[in-house]
Amino acid sequence: MRSTPVFVLPSLFLFVAACDGSVSTTNTGGSAGSGATTGTGGTSSGGTGGATTGTGGTGGATTGTGGTGGVICGDDVTPPNEVVPGATDPEQGDFTMDEALVDLPEGPGPLRAIIETDLGTLTCTLFPNQAPIGVANFVGLARGRRAFKDTGTNQWVRRPFYDGLTFHRVIPDFVAQGGDPLGTGFGGPGYKFINEIAGLTHKPGTLAYANAGANTNGSQFYVCETAQPQLDSVYNIFSECEPVSVVTALTHVPTNSNDKPLTPVYIQRVTITRCAPE
Numbered sequence: 647m648r649s650t651p652v653f654v655l656p657s658l659f660l661f662v663a664a665c666d667g668s669v670s671t672t673n674t675g676g677s678a679g680s681g682a683t684t685g686t687g688g689t690s691s692g693g694t695g696g697a698t699t700g701t702g703g704t705g706g707a708t709t710g711t712g713g714t715g716g717v718i719c720g721d722d723v724t725p726p727n728e729v730v731p732g733a734t735d736p737e738q739g740d741f742t743m744d745e746a747l748v749d750l751p752e753g754p755g756p757l758r759a760i761i762e763t764d765l766g767t768l769t770c771t772l773f774p775n776q777a778p779i780g781v782a783n784f785v786g787l788a789r790g791r792r793a794f795k796d797t798g799t800n801q802w803v804r805r806p807f808y809d810g811l812t813f814h815r816v817i818p819d820f821v822a823q824g825g826d827p828l829g830t831g832f833g834g835p836g837y838k839f840i841n842e843i844a845g846l847t848h849k850p851g852t853l854a855y856a857n858a859g860a861n862t863n864g865s866q867f868y869v870c871e872t873a874q875p876q877l878d879s880v881y882n883i884f885s886e887c888e889p890v891s892v893v894t895a896l897t898h899v900p901t902n903s904n905d906k907p908l909t910p911v912y913i914q915r916v917t918i919t920r921c922a923p924e
Contacts, residue, residue, distance in 0.1 A: 719753035719921035725790035730802040735837050736793045743778055746786035753920030757781070759788060759853075759885060760917040763813070765899075766892035768869065769923070770853050770885040776844035780855060780863065780884035783839060787865055788916040794865070795836025797827050807835065807865060808916040813896055815905045821868040822896035823856055824913055834864035846883040848874040851893065853885035871897050 730736045737745075761768040774781045786792025787807035796803045813824040814831060826833040840861040848854070852870040854877070855863040863882050871893045887893070900908045 719919065720751040722751065722789065722918065723749045725806050726804040727790065728804050730793050730804060732802060734802075735795075736802055737837075739837070739839075741782055741786055741792050743774060743782040743785075746782040746789065746791055748791060750789070750918060750920060754922045755920050757785075758919055758921075758923070759784065760915075760919060761808075761887070762914040762916070763892065763896065764912050764914065765895040766889075768887040768889075768892050770869075770887035772885045773844075773846070773883070776846060777842045777882060777884035779839055779842055780882050783863070783865075784867070784884060785918050787835065788918050792835075797833055802836070806916070808913050811913050813907065813911045813913070816897045816899060816901060816907060816911070817905050818897045819872050820874070820897065821870050822893055823866065823868040825856075825866040827865070829910075831866075834866065838862045838864045841882045842884075843879050843882070846878075848877045848881075848883070849886065850890045851887045852883055853887050855882040855884065857881065869893050869896075 757772045757774060759770040759772060761770060772781045772785070783792060787794065790804050790806045792807070793802045793804050794807055795801070807827075808825060811824055811827060812829050813822045814826050814829045815823040827835075838857075838861070841857075841863065846852075848870050850870055850872055852874075854868060854870075856866040856868050857863050869887050871890065896911060899911060902908060
């Protein structure tokens with residue numbers, strides 16, 4: 647397998663670590679796997695090959711609120727924890743919003759991801775209208791509904807993906823990047839999906855997918871500490887998080903020469919909810 651690092655200069659680009667991989671496409675899906683690293687002007691990912699995702703669908707959360715009004719919220723149901731038979735992506739590149747949100751308790755919305763980290767909690771409002779594929783993917787992985795390829799066993803599994811992973815690359819006044827099961831910048835879920843560029847801009851708190859080029863999104867994401875206009879129209883924005891002070895805490899930990907925290911900083915848990923903010 648050939649690894650191709652692409653360096654991006656400060657304020658202009660990003661560091662991309664890309665690996666060749668086998669590709670299959672379904673509908674408008676992409677091709678290959680994902681892993682990721684960031685530089686000081688962008689975010690990136692590259693990894694092992696796998697299946698692809700398609701249009702993702704918009705069912706179940708098309709209004710932007712992620713739920714219906716007047717319904718009492720509750721905790722999410724117990725997530726799956728299972729091995730999926732077969733050697734290829736069981737979704738075959740077509741994972742929908744309906745699948746991502748199945749059995750999620752109703753509520754007034756908006757649809758949000760609560761990302762608990764060692765250094766504080768980020769509350770992220772998701773954008774299902776602007777990025778239905780990206781939101782379905784993140785929600786599905788977080789809730790254990792989207793199957794992924796376990797990097798240790800090479801089996802396809804369904805279980806909460808992000809819980810217990812780390813922020814493997816953090817850069818002050820730029821971004822904190824996570825979502826890599828290997829923690830190296832080369833890990834991913836075993837598939838990738840297309841970009842959704844909807845005119846959104848990189849503001850403090852923006853949550854977007856890291857990738858190794860157009861249409862190579864997977865599981866790795868970054869959250870911005872500051873505005874990064876040079877990334878607009880390049881990366882798949884799907885949410886906005888607060889408070890930014892938590893992002894600042896993440897990006898300012900001591901790191902090595904590869905921007906990896908000297909002491910691991912963990913994603914303790916990602917929870918998806920339709921409940922109204924408190």
